[in-house]
Amino acid sequence: MIAPSKLSDPAVRAFVTAVNAHDQAAFTQLLTADASMSDDGSDRDLAEWTDKEIWSSNGHMDVVSESDGGHRLIVDYRNDTWGEMRTAWRFTVTGEGRISRFETGQA
Template structure:
């Protein structure tokens, strides 16, 4: 059973990913939001389309720290299968300004 992150904005992010809800996902992002994958800056729109929405991405959260803003999750998509990943979120008010992900 997947843990629900205690930070409400991060929890909504996970729910949007797992629900395949692109509109809800983008509504959570602050204007100009950025991200990294394994330490490399990525084009957020291209990455999100390829790694989440076009490949049926899903997060099964295993643990959290930093008040629910850092997660370890099993991440699954139809391109790469399942891998253990780390996610860190920079939250600004009720939006995500940045997220960093990579293998855990």
């Protein structure tokens, strides 16, 4: 596993840290105003998805590996709804260091 503090990209590092700390305010500050996301290839409503899959179900990310300058992760993700699964995450980070899009799905 890779400790969140060792992740290469500062925005992705902060994303993982916020999810694991259940810090919704810090998470929201990382995203652009028009941020979007997809799950298993389908675009989702970001607020609804994060509430269901992260905040209300105690989501947690254990990073297995990173690539593409820290913008791609393989994660053992767990929450109270689905248990644990191996997932892939891809992040689009703006020049200002904010996340404009993330994509996740089973790895």
